[in-house]
Amino acid sequence: MAILEARQLKKHFGSIHAVDGIDFRSEDGELLAILGPSGSGKSTLMRMVAGLEEPTAGDILVNGESIVGIPPRRRNVAMVFQSFALYPHITVRENIRFPLAARKVPETEQKRKIDWVTEILDIRDLLDRRPSRLSGGQSQRVALARAMVRDPDLFVFDEPLSSLDAQIRSQARGELRSLLDRTQITTLYVTHDQVEALGLADRVAVMQSGRIHQIGTPRELYDAPANLFVAGFIGDPPMxxxxxxxxxxxxxxxxxxxxxxxxxxxxxxxxxxxxxxxxxxxxxxxxxxxxxxxxxxxxxxxxxxxxxxxxxxxxxxxxxxxxxxxxxxxxxxxxxxxxxxxxxxxxxxx
Amino acid sequence: MQRQLRKLGFYTAVVLLLLFAVLPIAYAVITTFKKESELFSFGANPFIYEQGPTLEPLIFLFTDTGFPTFVWNSVVIGVFVVAITVVLAVPAAYALARLTGRWGESSGMAIFLVYLIPPTLLFIPLFRIVVWLGLANTIWSLVLVLPTITVPFCTWLLLGFFRSVPQELDEAALLDGCTRFGAFRKVVLPQALPGIGACVVFAFSLSLSNYIYSVTFISESAARNISAGVPTELIRGDVYFWPSLMAATAIVAIPLGIAYGLLFDYLVRGFQASGATEAEG
CATH class of the missing domain: 2.40.50.140 (Nucleic acid-binding proteins)
Structure with missing residues (x-):
């Protein structure tokens, strides 16, 4: 349960203005997609929310309190990476346990949480496998389990469906949406795929050149694009x-x-x-x-x-x-x- | 018919390769137990004992030379060199791979270039340092100096290795509640174990085989290691104690050969991962 907010957020790498003054405010429990072409600064934005990059200027707030300067391990932000980033040297069970063990959650509590999350995601059979022996869809579930198991304030998803086969992608999209409806965790969903963003998100922020061009429901973006970039970017084939x-x-x-x-x-x-x-x-x-x-x-x-x-x-x-x-x-x-x-x-x- | 011919060719090649690998060692082992009189007679078959075997060269090696001391010294030097190398090269390589951006690339190359400076150039200035530190004629001179070769090489080797570990793994660990060090220890290090194994093997082999530093820094027999001690004690003027020399060689080479053989797959993975990423970068 959290409201994520960015205020005049900037990140410059030398002369490159990756994120160039962004303002937005999520609703509680909202799925907010950041949609933009590659190089639009959406990944940098996401990494700042996760704490992997420090902003050059501006502020990021969760429930009204600034999280800038807090190291990632003390922000309760869970991230699902594009590559899933499962730890290859340990089993699925140990992967899911990892964030709990790192936070020194008591053993009995760990077991209860792991049972709960494996039940929801239907991955009980995979617990003793190594990540290298999982299919794309299975890896995605395990990555989701690892992110969910510690009750994060905020989910950050980095194109979690783009490494799946096209056939299972729409099914995975549906599962993801119903999962997020159930957990009601505020989610920042970064993607370059408008089908994903429009199909999944409550609201979509269209980003390019480090700025948000428009933020609105998928319907608003399609019916009333704020400018030519959004008009040309949303819709397939374009306007x-x-x-x-x-x-x-x-x-x-x-x-x-x-x-x-x-x-x-x-x-x-x-x-x-x-x-x-x-x-x-x-x-x-x-x-x-x-x-x-x-x-x-x-x-x-x-x-x-x-x-x-x-x-x-x-x-x-x-x-x-x-x-x-x-x-x-x-x-x-x-x-x-x-x-x-x-x-x-x-x-x-x- | 053709398949059988191909099989025959394959096994002939295997046997030839096997002979190529085993023959020198077998010859060393056979020679170890030969009597001097048979060894130096021209008509004798080098692979069989016409006058029967003897244990004399072995007894000579262990009782009348410093060989046991040499082995012990080599082991001590090897263990220390390996420890120093791993302790310095692992964090250095990880830091270069992750934390320095563009500088990492050129620093990694610079470190590798240091490795290319030959010991034949370095031993004179290094000798002065060793003397100044009061370490001449002790095994500690080698413990200090050998890492000048092993640390740069192993840093370079591990650099490629750490680069092949996706940075997203570190980041996932940071978000999962680890400190930077915790992420390194719990997630990155386990991926790099084959690389570290390769470093251990390299550093240990080098400390065993280095000759020039061993001979120049240490002239006292009691402080010598195998590579310098065996040739100086078992070649006296123009007299070669062949059976004892061969025994000394085989005793060191065979256990090492077996150990490397068992670790081979593991080590190849280490070197391959390193080489592959270097080629890409």
Whole structure:
């Protein structure tokens, strides 16, 4: 049970500003994801929370009290590493016992805790194995067990699913979420994978170049990105962006629709003359790749778009020329100079 | 047919290699028990006893020479050199691998370069130091000087080893409630045991085989070790006491050979881990 807070947090390595002034405040028991491309400073942020790096400036607080300067062993922060970092020379049981033994927890208490955590994570059969004899999924459970066994105030996860096979990743995601719902421990979840962040987290902070660009629920990030970086980073495939005057108009792939499908009472923000280049079948949907020939003269030659169609068979074919529109209420508007979101279509009309 | 031919070739190669490895030792052992008269007769077969074996060279070695003292001195020197080497090289290598960032790389290389300075250049200045410290003619001169070779080499060896231990393991231990030292002792050190084993073997072998320091720093027979004592006592002018020389060699080499053989897999892991990470870096 803890509220994690960062205030004007900075970490500079020489001239590199890895973390460049970050503020956020978690809710109690919240799963807060830090999402960003590699080199965005998210790992440095996480390491400062864990106590592995000292901030250059600013403060980190847990329940209102600063933890800066406290060595990692006295912060009650448990971390699950990307590589899991299981101790290879001792058995799974000893791995799980390690944090308890290091904190001098009495033996009977140790046994009770280990029983409890192995029960929850269903790893009783693995206790006598060495870490080298575990599969990826098993290693992840053991790493989770080692982190959970000591009742931490705070979990810090460093891409804990990225070393798992793709097949078991979504299953592991579901298990992780239900586990965290049960333990109600505030969690900082660092990842570069937006599917993970959007799928798991209560709120997501999008980070780039050492700054948080936006923090909000997955829905907020998708529906109302605060700036062009978030607009381009969240969503797969990313948002299509068109320049018009001193504005940039953004349209999610599913918001590029055929002109004929536009309801009569809805105005179009953009009319695009598109040549379809190719189509991609993704099971539940089709992705349509096209080259824009007209409609947005300021975006320049060779602009390409990606549209999404959820039909069994697509109505378009490669090589066709077609008219696509963006309904006005679904278009997103950004200031071309600052890249910041304009508050909505009303502004553009006025 | 072809498979059998291949098998034959394989076993022939094995036998040849085996002879290559065993023959010198076998020859030494056989010679140990030979009578002088048979040893120096030209027509005699070197691998059998035509005049019957004798224990005389062995008795001579243990009663009329300082050999038992040499062995004892070598063991004492070896144990101290190994201890000093491990105590200095392990923390040095860990620190270079973890704590100094970019400096670690160049310092590690600098330390290795120290190892490349040959003892033939160093023994004169080192002798002056040994004399100044009042350690000339004692085994402690070697205990002091041999680590100048073993510490840099073992530091370098262990450096690669500690680098191959993921830093995340240290960090996990720090977060699990260990101090920096606790993380090193409970998590990192156990991973590096093969490397430390390799260091022990290297330091001990070197202290046994070093000749130039042993001969130059110690001229008193009672303080000599095997490598200097055996040749100076058993080669008198141009008279070689072959059977006793061979006995001295075999007595030292065979137990060591067996020990290394038993530890071989373990040690190879040590050297491989070190070499592999060096190549990557």
């Amino acid at each position: 299509n962006l068109f320049r018009q005057g001193d504005e940039i108009i953004g349209a999610r792939p599913e918001h590029l629709i055929a002109e004929a499908d536009l309801p009569d009472d809805v105005e179009a923000a953009l009319h695009l003359d598109v040549e379809i280049e190719h189509l991609e079948f993704l099971g539940s949907e089709w992705l349509i790749y096209g080259l824009v020939h007209g409609g947005v003269p300021e975006s320049g030659e060779g602009l390409r778009i990606i549209a999404r169609e959820r039909q069994e068979t697509p109505r378009l074919r490669a090589g066709e020329r077609t008219q696509l529109v963006v309904p006005r209420h679904q278009a997103q508007y950004f200031d071309a100079r600052s890249g910041m979101r304009k508050s909505g279509p009303e502004v553009a009309v006025a």
